[in-house]
Amino acid sequence: xxxxxxxxxxxxxxxxxxxxxxxxxxxxxxxxxxxxxxxxxxxxxxxxxxxxxxxxxxxxxxxxxxxxxxxxxxxxxxxxxxxxxxxxxxxxxxxxxx
Amino acid sequence: xxxxxxxxxxxxxxxxxxxxxxxxxxxxxxxxxxxxxxxxxxxxxxxxxxxxxxxxxxxxxxxxxxxxxxxxxxxxxxxxxxxxxxxxxxxxxxxxxxxxxxxxxxxxxxxxxxxxxxxxxxxxxxxxxxxxxxxxxxxxxxxxxxxxxxxxxxxxxxxxxxxxxxxxxxxxxxxxxxxxxxxxxxxxxxxxxxxxxxxxxxxxxxxxxxxxxxxxxxxxxxxxxxxxxxxxxxxxxxxxxxxxxxxxxxxxxxxxxxxxxxxxxxxxxxxxxxxxxxxxxxxxxxxxxxxxxxxxxxxxxxxxxxxxxxxxxxxxxxxxxxxxxxxxxxxxxxxxxxxxxxxxxxxxxxxxxxxxxxxxxxxxxxxxxxxxxxxxxxxxxxxxxxxxxxxxxxxxxxxxxxxxxxxxxxxxxxxxxxxxxxxxxxxxxxxxxxxxxxxxxxxxxxxxxxxxxxxxxxxxxxxxxxx
Numbered sequence: 408x409x410x411x412x413x414x415x416x417x418x419x420x421x422x423x424x425x426x427x428x429x430x431x432x433x434x435x436x437x438x439x440x441x442x443x444x445x446x447x448x449x450x451x452x453x454x455x456x457x458x459x460x461x462x463x464x465x466x467x468x469x470x471x472x473x474x475x476x477x478x479x480x481x482x483x484x485x486x487x488x489x490x491x492x493x494x495x496x497x498x499x500x501x502x503x504x505x
Numbered sequence: 506x507x508x509x510x511x512x513x514x515x516x517x518x519x520x521x522x523x524x525x526x527x528x529x530x531x532x533x534x535x536x537x538x539x540x541x542x543x544x545x546x547x548x549x550x551x552x553x554x555x556x557x558x559x560x561x562x563x564x565x566x567x568x569x570x571x572x573x574x575x576x577x578x579x580x581x582x583x584x585x586x587x588x589x590x591x592x593x594x595x596x597x598x599x600x601x602x603x604x605x606x607x608x609x610x611x612x613x614x615x616x617x618x619x620x621x622x623x624x625x626x627x628x629x630x631x632x633x634x635x636x637x638x639x640x641x642x643x644x645x646x647x648x649x650x651x652x653x654x655x656x657x658x659x660x661x662x663x664x665x666x667x668x669x670x671x672x673x674x675x676x677x678x679x680x681x682x683x684x685x686x687x688x689x690x691x692x693x694x695x696x697x698x699x700x701x702x703x704x705x706x707x708x709x710x711x712x713x714x715x716x717x718x719x720x721x722x723x724x725x726x727x728x729x730x731x732x733x734x735x736x737x738x739x740x741x742x743x744x745x746x747x748x749x750x751x752x753x754x755x756x757x758x759x760x761x762x763x764x765x766x767x768x769x770x771x772x773x774x775x776x777x778x779x780x781x782x783x784x785x786x787x788x789x790x791x792x793x794x795x796x797x798x799x800x801x802x803x804x805x806x807x808x809x810x811x812x813x814x815x816x817x818x819x820x821x822x823x824x825x826x827x828x829x830x831x832x833x834x835x836x837x838x839x840x841x842x843x844x845x846x847x848x849x850x851x852x853x854x855x856x857x858x859x860x861x862x863x864x865x866x867x868x869x870x871x872x873x874x875x876x877x878x879x880x881x882x883x884x885x886x887x888x889x890x891x892x893x894x895x896x897x898x899x900x901x902x903x904x905x906x907x908x909x910x911x912x913x914x915x916x917x918x919x920x921x922x923x924x925x926x927x928x929x930x931x932x933x934x935x936x937x938x939x940x941x942x943x944x945x946x947x948x949x950x951x952x953x954x955x956x957x958x959x960x961x962x963x964x965x966x967x968x969x970x971x972x
Contacts, residue, residue: 410591414538418530422523429519433512440514463594470593471538471564472531479527483519491512 411478422479426486433487434494453480535564538591542567545589553582556602556628556653560586565593572602574627574655605654610665611681612638612672614691618646619672623681626657630665637666641673658685660710671705674698678720686716693722696743697774722775727784727801729757729791731764731810738791739767742801744784745776756785759878760792762864777804779830786828790821792881795842804833811842813888816932845892850968853893857966860885866924866964871908873919875927883924886966887931899967900924902942903949905958910944918942924964937971 412419441449459465460473539562546560546567555578558571567586573579579599586595610623619642625631631651638647658664661682668680668687675698678691687709693699699722706715727742738761744750750770757766780801787806791799797810806829812818818839825835848856866883867876875883890898902917902924921940929935950957 414541414591415530415534418526418534421526425519425522425526426516429516430512433515436515438515440511441517446514466594467563467566468535469564470566471535472527474565474593475530475534476527479523479530480520483523484516487513487516487519488509491509491516495508495512 411474415475415478418479419482422482423486426483426488427490428486429483430487430490430492431494432490434491434498453477538565539563542589542591546586546592549585549589550582553585554578554627554629555582555599558582565591566596567592567594568596568598570598571600572653573599574602574653576601602653602655604656606656607684608654608656608658608661609681609683610651610661611679612669613679614645614672614675615677618648620648620650622650623652624654624657625651626653626655626661628653630657630662633662634665634669638669638672641669658682659712663710664713667705667708667710671702674702675720676723682713683716685713687713688717688719689715690717690719691721693720695773696723696725698722700774724802725773725776725780727770727780727799729788729799731761731791731794731797733764733796736764737767738764739769741769742771743773743776744770745774745780746772749776749781752781753784753788756878757788759867760789760881762882763860779804779833782828782830783833786825786877789877789880790825790837792878793817793821793884794839797839805836806833807836807838809838811840813842813884814844814891814931815841816930817841817884817887820931845888847894848892850893850896850970853889853896854966854968856889856892857886857968860889861964861966865959865962868920868923871916873916873923875923883927883931887928887933890928890933890937893968895971897937897939897969897971899939899941899969900928901965901967902940903947903961903963903965904945905961906945906948906952907958910946914942914944916942917944921964 456473456477460477463470465473542565543560543562546562550558550560554574556572556574558569561568569582569586571582573582579601582599583595583597586592605624608624610625611621613620613622619638621634621638625634631649631653635647635649664682664687668682671689672680674694676692676694678689681688687706689702693702699720702720703718706718709715725743727744728740730739732739738757740754740757744753750772753770754766754768783806784801787799787801787808790808791797791810793812794810795813797808800807806825808825812821818841821839822835822837825837829835860882864882866879868874869876900921902921904913904917918940919942921942925935925938925940928938945952945961948961949963950960952958952961
């Protein structure tokens, strides 16, 4: 993992910044969110991909791309979380849901 | 936490540009990543002993194809690659180097090259043996056709290096190690090479043994050439040791009374048994030829040239075969020198005096038996006697002053008679010769030194016109 992080740091930083921006926006965004059912399905998909990655069942380049995808996605989520949390902190007063 | 769950439901739009980032990262990083991992894996395997190793990388998965020299080496190679940072999986396609049973290695030498065939245990050994062969055989082409195999006997390297040294001593032949048995066949390069190889084989490492040693020695050659124009006898070739060398050269000095002995002999092992006992009489036979060559090859003696008169040819063959040690063979190609022109009594006397001035007829000490070393000198005297058939010849014996007078008188007479008998045996008519002895009464030198005494012990020929 350390190897992936050092080898792809540029791409990961891009994903982190993208996540940060998305998280920042998400706090004040008034559009529709993902429904709970869909979120559940998406979570299951991610869990499945994670399981495939950890068990090394996908060979060769496709396996590498799967790992890369998961790492970038994880960094994106972290970026989102930080962005949303910071935006929430700097906003004056409680923000009501849209 | 509720806030985070709420916000996260709106994070999804970012996944679209995220997918683009992922695609770009995959597009641009896959090939460099594979190159990087291949380089790291190759570097990691640098110190691991493998043959025919090949690394291919697909994504982060490394496929290792290689021949390992032990099960442990195989596991070690896979573990080494697994430990390379960034590698996800190792596809282990290694196998063990095949085991050779029996483990055979051989070095064969022919006229132009040395070929190494069979099995070598490790690449390092293979390289080391090839290098050693090139060093030992300076200039000769070395072709390495060995394959790598497991199953070499312990201390194989040491044994193979020692045997490569022996290949250098061969003219042609083959040396083979089969498990721990060594076989040798071929022809040694030099006289003594076979013995040198046999001696070196005693240093084979423990566990190795010689199954067959069929190294042949090149013929052991001794040659003597009598040149009547240059007045030389040239000795070439080999003698077994310094004692034999001295004895043969000294014997040649006694037998060839008028020629200079040129000694080009070398000492070497490998002489056939009875060498000196055969060469000394053969030199005696050569001394009886006017011109000739003696070639001793192993146990075969070839004598060619011209004898000085008819009867000498038969005597020479008969005497030589009698004198040779058992197992020795004679090939005599002897012709008779054409008779020289007749001369009168005065010239005849001059010729006798000349010849007897160069050499003395020798006898056994205190006795009247003619020494075999004088055969050549006597043949020359007989040839001269044949040229002046119309003369009578007095053969006169003298002694030194040692011993009492009557004994010396008798000895001188008997010695003179022995010479006459020899001449008659050679075919000269007895009626032409008279044997006379003067004991020590007519010295030609003082008898107070050994040298003087030696000069006084002599046979003289006095030519008289026939009445």
